[in-house]
Amino acid sequence: MSIRYKQLDVFAARHGGGNPLGVVVDAQGWSDARMQRFAHWTNLVETTFLLPPEAAGADYRARIFTPSKEIPFAGHPTIGSAHAALDAGRVRPNADGIVWQECGAGVLPIRVEGDGPDRELFVQAPKARVVRDAGCGGETLSAVLYGVHLGALPPVCVEGGRRWWVAEFADEAALRAWHPDHAAIRALALATDTLGLCVFARSPGGLAVRAFPAGVGIVEDPASGAANGLIAAYVALHDTSGTLSRGYVVSQGREVGHDARIIIRIEGTDVWVGGRTNTIVDGVVDWRDA
Known part of the structure; x- marks a missing residue:
């Protein structure tokens, strides 16, 4: 039929x-x-x-x-x-x-x-919470982020529907030009029972994001709704009065030939991804x- x-x-x-x-x-x-x-x-x-x-x-x-x-x-x-x-x-x-x-x-x-x-x-988005800090990532997380100039928010593991490591880069250009060690990201994902690593940097329009779900065998994801929900929850927790506190627009996927536009709205403790x-x-x- x-x-x-x-x-x-x-x-x-x-x-x-x-x-x-x-x-x-x-x-x-x-x-x-x-x-x-x-x-x-x-x-x-x-x-x-x-x-x-x-x-x-x-x-x-x-x-x-x-x-x-x-x-x-x-x-x-x-x-x-x-x-x-x-x-x-x-x-x-x-x-x-x-x-x-x-x-x-x-x-x-x-x-x-x-x-x-x-x-x-x-x-x-499902409610999210930080479940591990960078110390729990140990030498594996340090190896993945070796040489990266990090931003204001420290790397953490966030859970809410899915579980990701997230890390802020200090500079959008560095984020877009980054060539990560995918084997190291996979090792981090398997060691910590996560999907992998999602990195972000502040940009004039909101955030630039890249996601590497090596834990499920994907090199780089062009558009990650659940991961962006987790990033938004983390940002909302720490940026309660800044430019991102009510929401923003995400650019993702250009590094793999895509051009995703994800809209984040933050309403109190609620995060909407669309x-x-x-x-x-x-x-x-x-x-x-x-």
Whole structure:
């Protein structure tokens, strides 16, 4: 049976600039093994599968798969799944402009602003907390950041939906020109049970960000919603009255040929991560069990 399928460009400042995502819109009846096999075949960083909700209050359910396993939460699959559900007519925003998406991290509110190609979606990021300081990274973290002129905020490990090491560079140009030791980042990720390292630097428009999720075998991620939510929570904790305290715009991915634009809004202790999604492929998938 042919089933609706979309391939999306999430958090893109221009077409092709964001993070690609595959979405199977009608996955009801698909087994876990079938979803995993399809996600392996697409070979995208993540593929999601939309299902009827199971939790009270949810409008629909999204399951998120990498090519090798299911994960509970990630930023661009969450935003992209909501975009696909809205485009397919599976959901409509409530009177407050919210749709409720169920995933492995719970039932999350997604704010819908605008319509059509100018629509922007924002997910309220899971609450984040600092779980380790730089000392816990030991010599492995020191090796990764050797020679880097760090910024005002010290490196820490932050957890909230995902777990990342984050570090601030003192200079945007140095951040963009950095050639990290990917083997050392992988060693750090495996030793500390994290995705890897996300680095950022202050820029005239907000933050420039680079993410290296070596713990899951990815060299560099072009657009990282969950990681940017963690950075925002860390920044908000320490920059309560500065230029970033109410939110900012993230530039990410230029170093790997992309151009992502991620919007951060900080409302008290709440962090919202969002941006625009483009539908690149809209069709059907004919996927049969072996």
